[in-house]
Amino acid sequence: MIFKQMTIIGVGLIGGSLGLIAKQKKLVGKVVGYGRRRGPLQKASSLGAIDCYFLTLSKAIREADLVVLATPVGLFEQICQLIGPFLKEGAVVTDVGSVKGGLVECLESALPSHAFFVGGHPIAGREKSGVMAATASLFQGNRFILTPTSKTNQSALKKVATLWKKTGARVSEMDPFDHDQVLGVVSHLPHLAAYALMETLTHPKVAKRDPVQYSAGGLRDYTRIAGSSADMWRDIFIQNREAMIEVIDLYQETIEKIKKKIIRGDGPGLTEIFERAKEIRRKATR
Amino acid sequence: MIFKQMTIIGVGLIGGSLGLIAKQKKLVGKVVGYGRRRGPLQKASSLGAIDCYFLTLSKAIREADLVVLATPVGLFEQICQLIGPFLKEGAVVTDVGSVKGGLVECLESALPSHAFFVGGHPIAGREKSGVMAATASLFQGNRFILTPTSKTNQSALKKVATLWKKTGARVSEMDPFDHDQVLGVVSHLPHLAAYALMETLTHPKVAKRDPVQYSAGGLRDYTRIAGSSADMWRDIFIQNREAMIEVIDLYQETIEKIKKKIIRGDGPGLTEIFERAKEIRRKATR
Numbered sequence: 001m002i003f004k005q006m007t008i009i010g011v012g013l014i015g016g017s018l019g020l021i022a023k024q025k026k027l028v029g030k031v032v033g034y035g036r037r038r039g040p041l042q043k044a045s046s047l048g049a050i051d052c053y054f055l056t057l058s059k060a061i062r063e064a065d066l067v068v069l070a071t072p073v074g075l076f077e078q079i080c081q082l083i084g085p086f087l088k089e090g091a092v093v094t095d096v097g098s099v100k101g102g103l104v105e106c107l108e109s110a111l112p113s114h115a116f117f118v119g120g121h122p123i124a125g126r127e128k129s130g131v132m133a134a135t136a137s138l139f140q141g142n143r144f145i146l147t148p149t150s151k152t153n154q155s156a157l158k159k160v161a162t163l164w165k166k167t168g169a170r171v172s173e174m175d176p177f178d179h180d181q182v183l184g185v186v187s188h189l190p191h192l193a194a195y196a197l198m199e200t201l202t203h204p205k206v207a208k209r210d211p212v213q214y215s216a217g218g219l220r221d222y223t224r225i226a227g228s229s230a231d232m233w234r235d236i237f238i239q240n241r242e243a244m245i246e247v248i249d250l251y252q253e254t255i256e257k258i259k260k261k262i263i264r265g266d267g268p269g270l271t272e273i274f275e276r277a278k279e280i281r282r283k284a285t286r
Numbered sequence: 287m288i289f290k291q292m293t294i295i296g297v298g299l300i301g302g303s304l305g306l307i308a309k310q311k312k313l314v315g316k317v318v319g320y321g322r323r324r325g326p327l328q329k330a331s332s333l334g335a336i337d338c339y340f341l342t343l344s345k346a347i348r349e350a351d352l353v354v355l356a357t358p359v360g361l362f363e364q365i366c367q368l369i370g371p372f373l374k375e376g377a378v379v380t381d382v383g384s385v386k387g388g389l390v391e392c393l394e395s396a397l398p399s400h401a402f403f404v405g406g407h408p409i410a411g412r413e414k415s416g417v418m419a420a421t422a423s424l425f426q427g428n429r430f431i432l433t434p435t436s437k438t439n440q441s442a443l444k445k446v447a448t449l450w451k452k453t454g455a456r457v458s459e460m461d462p463f464d465h466d467q468v469l470g471v472v473s474h475l476p477h478l479a480a481y482a483l484m485e486t487l488t489h490p491k492v493a494k495r496d497p498v499q500y501s502a503g504g505l506r507d508y509t510r511i512a513g514s515s516a517d518m519w520r521d522i523f524i525q526n527r528e529a530m531i532e533v534i535d536l537y538q539e540t541i542e543k544i545k546k547k548i549i550r551g552d553g554p555g556l557t558e559i560f561e562r563a564k565e566i567r568r569k570a571t572r
Contacts, residue, residue: 074553123502143500182497185487190504193479196541198563201471203536211468212569214429216409218476221507223567230560237548237556248545250489252538255482258523259534265524267360274516277484281509283498 007064011044015070016134019049034060058086069095074235080110099239100176116156119147129229140168147176184243194225290315293350297330301356302420305335320346344372355381360521366396385525386462402442405433415515426454433462470529480511
């Protein structure tokens, strides 16, 4: 047993999956859930993802020696400010957010000095969201990135690492700002590109022909990407603003480069790009 | 039996699948294959996609009353010029290319007056290419678009339509230029967006961190899209230049719009876009 009580704030896909595996493998003594609405918490409880739940934040975390932030990232700062005064001496607060960087510093300062923050990010997801999509095997074989800073308590870091290793995740460490740049390009940019494509289909110039009825495989893969939780992605885009803008600009630059090759009818130039894409494909799917 | 002899020029995924279903359902008397290399034709023959093959174009089409162009679209014009003098009186030439528009006019003029051109496009594909990926069920339930012009011979059009209906495809007609705009947005643009994303990952600023090892579901969907035949897409991008440029510009405009919302931290504005994307998802997957 790594922690006596783990309180999960936001019992959705990730929070629920963590609860399921933690209870299944007895990684913690007790799993408490917090949420704003009773419905999803009742579902989480009947699925076996939590032992009990509270609708009052201070009650939910009062006995916790581990608090896991698993709401959309935009709420993390406010939650840390609210729970701070009620946290046990030595409580560890961690998160599962897709944005780190400046947010980690911000959460570190939002917590009182008797609690320890450890930033973390399980790289796992499904096109479905919500606790009904949760599964104990979600983290198995997937990466989990810890983002310690100079302020991170080493004992808290080790305990959080142990918890995630036991879920089956491959745990590694990264600088919080490096994390945001890497995830910005392999995860946030792909989602932005998919949402932009969907939005292009709604442009009046395009939509008047109702093109979607002629779609095949390619578009279906995009709609899958664009099918994830809207609240989650809104917060990720805004919180990871700086890294996002940088990769969006690179993406626009690349599109412009390809467009010029199309205009010039530069076949070999296009082939070169397609071959490089296949190389990435080999790397990404291995 | 709709045609006595069908000659397929380019026996890959689409050509091979057409051969398989045509032989299985006895839609034509004989299926002849043409290609530049013996290897793939031997495979096509052993898979039952063709009855026999030739490595000489004039020999392959001499007895054909239907010729199907199934190479990358960039070769269509040259092939029509080469086969013209050897075509039987009343032979029908059709294609399976993803680009129509001006190309249809061009192929109509490239053929002699004793042969009839009918433009067609089966909206079917797989991430795999080549005859080994061919399957008799490839067209089942998928759309097939005929793109007749004022010059199209009505009897030839009907016979080609009948052939494709018998493959299980849902056959409809569209103006060749409308076709290019519609496919430009639902198929060609998604592929361009995926190739541009892959190419962005190779940018020195990004590649130095080897981000691909941290990729999850989102990127995998893109690599699938970017996994199709490079030669085919090179030709499509260049041949559908005009419609492509138009939708690329709309796409870039949309990315810029989303970027501005991110910069401003406009959460409700982003949510609106995500909700519209879900609407498209519902339409595309129904």
